[in-house]
Amino acid sequence: xxxxxxxxxxxxxxxxxxxxxxxxxxxxxxxxxxxxxxxxxxxxxxxxxxxxxxxxxxxxxxxxxxxxxxxxxxxxxxxxxxxxxxxxxxxxxxxxxxxxxxxxxxxxxxxxxxxxxxxxxxxxxxxxxxxxxxxxxxxxxxxxxxxxxxxxxxxxxxxxxxxxxxxxxxxxxxxxxxxxxxxxxxxxxxxxxxxxxxxxxxxxxxxxxxxxxxxxxxxxxxxxxxxxxxxxxxxxxxxxxxxxxxxxxxxxxxxxxxxxxxxxxxxxxxxxxxxxxxxxxxxxxxxxxxxxxxxxxxxxxxxxxxxxxxxxxxxxxxxxxxxxxxxxxxxxxxxxxxxxxxxxxxxxxxxxxxxxxxxxxxxxxxxxxxxxxxxxxxxxxxxxxxxxxxxxxxxxxxxxxxxxxxxxxxxxxxxxxxxxxxxxxxxxxxxxxxxxxxxxxxxxxx
Ligand code: AMP
Numbered sequence: 001x002x003x004x005x006x007x008x009x010x011x012x013x014x015x016x017x018x019x020x021x022x023x024x025x026x027x028x029x030x031x032x033x034x035x036x037x038x039x040x041x042x043x044x045x046x047x048x049x050x051x052x053x054x055x056x057x058x059x060x061x062x063x064x065x066x067x068x069x070x071x072x073x074x075x076x077x078x079x080x081x082x083x084x085x086x087x088x089x090x091x092x093x094x095x096x097x098x099x100x101x102x103x104x105x106x107x108x109x110x111x112x113x114x115x116x117x118x119x120x121x122x123x124x125x126x127x128x129x130x131x132x133x134x135x136x137x138x139x140x141x142x143x144x145x146x147x148x149x150x151x152x153x154x155x156x157x158x159x160x161x162x163x164x165x166x167x168x169x170x171x172x173x174x175x176x177x178x179x180x181x182x183x184x185x186x187x188x189x190x191x192x193x194x195x196x197x198x199x200x201x202x203x204x205x206x207x208x209x210x211x212x213x214x215x216x217x218x219x220x221x222x223x224x225x226x227x228x229x230x231x232x233x234x235x236x237x238x239x240x241x242x243x244x245x246x247x248x249x250x251x252x253x254x255x256x257x258x259x260x261x262x263x264x265x266x267x268x269x270x271x272x273x274x275x276x277x278x279x280x281x282x283x284x285x286x287x288x289x290x291x292x293x294x295x296x297x298x299x300x301x302x303x304x305x306x307x308x309x310x311x312x313x314x315x316x317x318x319x320x321x322x323x324x325x326x327x328x329x330x331x332x333x334x335x336x337x338x339x340x341x342x343x344x345x346x347x348x349x350x351x352x353x354x355x356x357x358x359x360x361x362x363x364x365x366x367x368x369x370x371x372x373x374x375x376x377x378x379x380x381x382x383x384x385x386x387x388x389x390x391x392x393x394x395x396x397x398x399x400x401x402x403x404x405x406x407x408x409x410x411x412x413x414x415x416x417x418x419x420x421x422x423x424x425x426x427x428x429x430x431x432x433x434x435x436x437x438x439x440x441x442x443x444x445x446x
């Protein structure tokens with residue numbers, strides 16, 4: 001037996017299953033931090049995804065699809081154990097085979113794992129790959145920050161070329177622009193490498209340690225374990241405390257400094273606006289050398305619509321041969337949010353091609369035949385499934401913004417000729433039933 005109940009929090013039904021032995025309340029609301037993408041929005045997603053695929057094709061990136069869950073160790077090793085993501089945000093569980101499994105919180109470690117496991121390094125390098133799909137992080141949900149969200153990412157594995165760092169900036173810029181977004185800022189920094197960063201880390205640690213007591217609890221623990229993460233703290237008090245810190249740019253080794261200068265030279269050459277931000281750090285430990293982030297100020301607290309950088313140590317960290325790499329990830333939810341906020345509408349209105357109206361009985365049978373044939377010819381065809389009146393069917397045709405309406409009535413069946421009405425002009429034509437598919441297909445082309 002089953003009974004419906006109204007959930008006080010949002011009017012959503014909570015289903016109570018009642019059996020002789022027990023009464024169980026089942027929560028049927030979607031989990032916190034997740035979204036239903038309804039048809040009107042799904043259309044927008046599809047269009048953005050089509051742009052993503054088009055741009056990746058032009059830049060020579062090929063799609064890779066990896067599992068949504070991986071062994072937990074991949075992220076512990078890849079992202080770094082002292083990061084917020086690994087410490088607090090992973091959806092980790094033990095499967096029935098007693099393995100620790102994690103829903104992927106990001107795509108790079110997964111792509112690198114697949115690159116090694118499938119020996120893509122044996123093919124021509126760099127391997128230029130992209131992915132689009134859901135990621136999972138147990139974060140505090142708010143506008144633009146969800147527990148399931150979608151990322152589009154690009155990874156170029158196997159080359160040290162600074163042009164690839166720049167490609168990782170111009171590729172998403174191309175996407176943002178193709179979506180109609182113009183008001184965004186590029187922030188860029190270099191985080192150095194295992195040669196020069198430890199020295200900076202030490203200096204920073206010492207500097208932050210002098211004001212240890214004034215930092216938030218989180219930062220106090222970061223100072224000893226991962227001091228660069230302190231620069232990313234959103235607490236205004238901590239931000240003020242790091243206003244006057246030694247900057248990493250003054251500690252880069254020659255190789256990192258030269259690499260960064262070349263990246264900057266290319267950005268200047270290509271007239272890309274950017275802001276040098278020596279305090280920019282990222283949420284993953286794997287980054288080396290160049291890091292970047294693109295923000296949209298109108299988005300408020302969650303203003304990053306994408307970010308990335310070089311990760312020259314990750315392939316080796318995950319078990320491959322040492323190999324440089326660079327990548328970028330776009331937050332697709334946030335990109336769509338930015339478009340909505342800025343009232344940018346790149347999404348064409350949807351128009352059905354034909355609405356086939358009928359009056360039931362034999363006219364319905366003829367309509368069924370016509371609908372199926374018209375659809376097979378490639379047209380978007382709607383009809384009535386609810387036994388509605390002709391007036392209501394015309395309203396439906398309007399709702400679908402249908403270009404034509406075909407009315408199949410008793411009279412039309414007798415004469416073998418139907419009326420085809422063009423909805424924008426109101427003009428009508430009499431067309432033989434057996435000619436209608438050809439007639440409308442030609443009209444659509446023309
Ligand atoms: P990250 O993988 O943390 O470098 O993030 C790359 C981009 O993904 C960010 O700039 C955001 O646009 C997006 N993103 C990250 N976390 C979330 C989240 N919890 N909800 C929505 N978008 C996110």
